[in-house]
Amino acid sequence: MGETANMAAAAARRSLKEDLARFNCRVHQPDDPPLFTREPRSAMQSVHWRWRDLQPLLERLGAEIELGSGGQRRTLRLANPGLPFGTTHTFWASIQVILPGEIAGAHRHTANAFRFIMQGGGATTTVDGERYAMNEGDLVLTPGMMWHDHQYEGDAPMIWLDVLDISLMRSMHATFFEPGAAELQPVAAIPDRSRRQYGSGVMRPPGAPRTQDNPLLVYPRATALAALQEAAGLEPDPFDDVVLEYQNPVNGGPAMRTMGMRLQMLRPGVHGKARRHTGSKLYYVVRGQGTTIVEGETFEWAPGDFIAIAPWAWHEHLNRSGEEAVLFQVNDFPAMQALGYYREETLA
Ligand code: GTQ
Ligand code: FE2
Secondary structure: OOHHHHHHHHHHHHHHHHHHHHOOOOOOOOOOOOOOOOOOOOOOOOEEEOHHHHHHHHHHHHHHOOOOOOOOOOEEEOOOOOOOOOOOOOOEEEEEEEOOOOEEEEEEEOOOEEEEEEEOEEEEEEEOOEEEEEEOOOEEEEOOOOOEEEEEOOOOOEEEEEEEOHHHHHHOOOOOEEEOOOOOOOOOOOOOHHHHHHOOOOOOOOOOOOOOOOOOOEEOHHHHHHHHHHHOOOOOEOOOEEEEEOEOOOOOOEOOOOOEEEEEEEOOOOEOOOEEEOOOEEEEEEEOOEEEEEOOEEEEEOOOOEEEEOOOOOEEEEOOOOOOEEEEEEEOHHHHHHHOOOOEEEOO
8 A cells, every 4th residue: 555545544544433432432443452462461560568668667657647537447558559559450458557445436338358467466346246356367357338347455556457359349330338327336245146156167056047148257366277287187289288268157168259368388398389360369478488489570578578469470489498387368269250250370
């Protein structure tokens, strides 16, 4: 084609585009970006947050940020530098700081949330009237639209990891939030009801629950660690060494609808196989030291560190130390699986 013919063709394409746009329509033209990529491409970055950097920031937050009323929270958010919002494209992870005598007032929202207690103990959280103690290593769930407030009477600041599927909720345009009528909810006469009913993991009151929704709201540290010790007697997992998922005791599925939580032990000398998958995840180092290699980048982690893994990024874990390492993990696999978008690949 000559120069004039080229210009005429470009003008015709532009004219077609403009005519279609007037009616809120489009057609794919050769100079448009493709609809699909061969494999996932994510702006999310794999990131390592170090406890030695986070700790002074948490102290500053405690000293400089007032905790307001109306359901406010004081949190240090782990912000992904590749994204405008979120720790990953599906969830926000934050470290919540609560000081002696404080109340984080009642509210509810569509986002699903949970807390994994990082340091300290003695706070309580009330979820739809059910009150739970929060102590180091415990996992407490706040499923979507359940009322929740936190109260702390201890004598030193306490911190926990909060994870909410806020980025997913926002991308689904499904944000609802309501402040509570009062700062604290009325508390039911029987404490820890769901743990008394379902918390042993092996026994429960007879009779079928009415729904498949997870009735269990708390997973105490001692229960989770005992299960992990038992699992250490199984054949090792080729990727994760010893790994267990926090389960919905009614159907054996993940504890939350959108987010999966796991506890993992990497024993000294272990070198897990590499894997990549759709969906994102975040590790919190509960104890020990180790290495995670993500797309050729080496993250040397220590207690209190966080590591986010981007979608479809190759990653593998090593423990070159002489002691066991324990990682807590949150992922978005339940949401991905519900939508049929979960895929993974491993090296042969
Ligand atoms: O504790 O209810 O980190 O609503 C973000 C939003 C914690 C909470 C967060 C929340 C909460
Ligand atoms: Fe909340």
